[in-house]
Amino acid sequence: MSRYLFALWDGGGAVAPExxxxxxxxxxxxxxxxxxxxTLRDASLRIGATFAPWVAAPHRTSADPAEDLVKDWEVTSPFEGLRRxxxxxxGGPAGAVAADTAGQIAAWSPDVVVADYFMFGAMIAAQAAGLPVAALVPNIWALxxxxxxxxAAGFPLAKGPVGHARDALLVALVNRVFAKGLPSLNAVRAEHGLAPLTSFYDQVLGADRIIVLTSPAFDYAAPFVPANVRYAGPVLDDPAWAEPWTSPWPKGDPRPLVLVGLTSTFQDQAAVLQRIIDALSGLPVRAVVTTGPMxxxxxLTASDDVRVVRSAPHGPIIERAALVVTHCGHGTTLKSLAAGVPMVCIPMGRDQDDTAARVVHHGAGVRLAPTASAEAIRSAITEVLTxxxxxxxxxxxxxxxxxDIASSPLIAELDELADTPGATHTPGVA
Incomplete structure (x- = not known):
């Protein structure tokens, strides 16, 4: 038996897989x-974990959008979103996150620290204590x-010199954004007795394991990742707040079943969801629309054949569905694909455009802008269904x-870390 300290944040769709x-x-x-x-106390206790809240680190006490740390729906460019x-x-809260994590390490004596890959401060505290670190990436590869x-670009894989030049320019611009966070990050590392880094990304790249919770068959970044990265397949648990749902339609109803699920966090999504409902209301389908807790x-206004509910377990509905309309959050996307269900993707920011790009790359769906009209959405739904x-x-x-799920190395990789305390990976070294 080993002890694992999980350092997480209330990141919407990241919570259920982590x-x-x-x-x-x-x-x-x-x-x-x-x-x-x-906000994650009850969900943590429900799975049998003990719980400790962030104290010094920024944190949410409710689902109120005013408490969202990034408020990315306010930004007008991907680069501003990355800066936030x-x-x-x-990087900004790394010192406070490290302080809280160090306190839990001293109080609880874990064997391994498992940190969401954004929790740089937790990794710093673990490394300072000589503990092995596993960084969880609960979606596609993002570095x-x-x-x-x-x-955040949402681009397909480059083809030819022009595409590769495009990617190189964008990577350089993204690197400039994150490089500005390096001095303050190194200051936190110095406070904990750790050597400075030469790159902002090296904080996560220096984890003993980076475990990516998606399928390498889906993520076209898989062949290019560093040596300490392990693809473990998706973890497709439904969120703790999903409520039971019973179909209102008679068994044997021949009309295709469509599931609609946008983000579980706030992205100012009401207008988009209403246009999706309007599109479905003119089609010979049955549809379940989950609004999420926000x-x-x-x-929302819907016809009798479009049932709108706050929540429902997506997994069982997807198993019966002919189509999923989604913002391309990673969880909904991989649940759909694991069931062999194609998608209409309407990404609204964050990594959603990149996930949608992979769906289109594999030919398993189409992508629309969140400004798409009800008519355009109806046309896309019809195309994918037919x-x-x-x-x-x-x-x-x-x-x-x-x-990938059946052969996941997830537990074996964590076991190996628990059996080799004090391991430290050097970025770029296999």
């Missing part, structure tokens, strides 16, 4: 303590690597994704 990792450890007899926003992530979540467009279903190629591509991915 707590899913913790649950798998607990189910086989390990001890887990979750250090996170107070750097200053408000990743810049040669051969792949940078995160939007009241009563704010074109066999999308279903065939999604079914092909389902085989690969489910094989």
């Amino acid at each position: 707590l899913g990792v913790a649950r798998r450890l607990i189910d086989r007899g390990d001890e887990v303590r979750v250090l996170a926003d107070p 992530m750097r200053d408000r979540l990743i 810049p690597v040669r051969g792949v467009p940078p995160i 939007l009241d279903p009563e704010e 074109t066999d190629g999308y279903r065939i591509a999604a079914a092909r991915l389902a085989v690969a994704i489910n094989a």
Whole structure:
């Protein structure tokens, strides 16, 4: 039996897979303590973990959008969004995150620290204490690597010199944004007796393991990642707040079932969701629309064949669905593909455009802008429902994704860290 300290943040869709990792450890007899926003207390206790809240570190005490650390719906460019992530979540709070983590290390004596890959301060505290570190990436690979467009661009893989030049320029611009966070990050490292870094990314790249919770068959960055990265397949647990749902339609209803699920956090999504509902209301389908905890279903208007609910477990509905309309959050996307269900993707920011780019790359769906009209959405839904190629591509991915889940090295990798305390990876060294 080993002890794992999980350092997490209330990152919407990141929560269910990361707590899913913790649950798998607990189910086989390990001890887990979750250090996170107070909003994650109940979900952590529900899986059998003990819980400690962030105190010095920035944290949420409610789902109120006013408490969101980044407020990315306010930004007008991807670069401003990256700056906010750097200053408000990743690098800026690193000192406070390190202080809270160091306190839990002293009080609880874990064998391994498992940190969301944004929790740089938790990694610093673990390294200062001589503990092995596993960084969790609960979606696609997000750090810049040669051969792949940078995160937030939403670009397909480059083809030819022009595309590669485009990617190189964008990577350089992204690197400039994060390089400005390096001096303050190194100051925190110095306070904990650690050597300075030459790159902002080296804080996470220096983890003993970086565990990516997606399928390498889906993520076209997989061939380019560093040697200490392990793809573990997706963890497809439904969020703790998902409520039971019973179909209102008679068994054997021949109309295609469509699931609609946008973000579980606030992205100012009400207008987009209403246009999706309007598009579906003119089609011979049945649809379940989940609004998530940030939007009241009563704010939306729908026909009898489009049922709007706050939440429902996506997994069982997707198993019966012919199509999923989604913002391309990683969890909904991989649940859909694991079931062989194609998608209409309407990304709204963050890494959603990049996830949507991979869906389109594999031929398993189409992508629309969040400004798309109801007519354009209706046309896209019709195209995906009536074109066999999308279903065939999604079914092909389902085989690969489910094989990755069945052969996941997740627990073995964490076990190995628990058995080799004090390991420290040097970025760029295999």
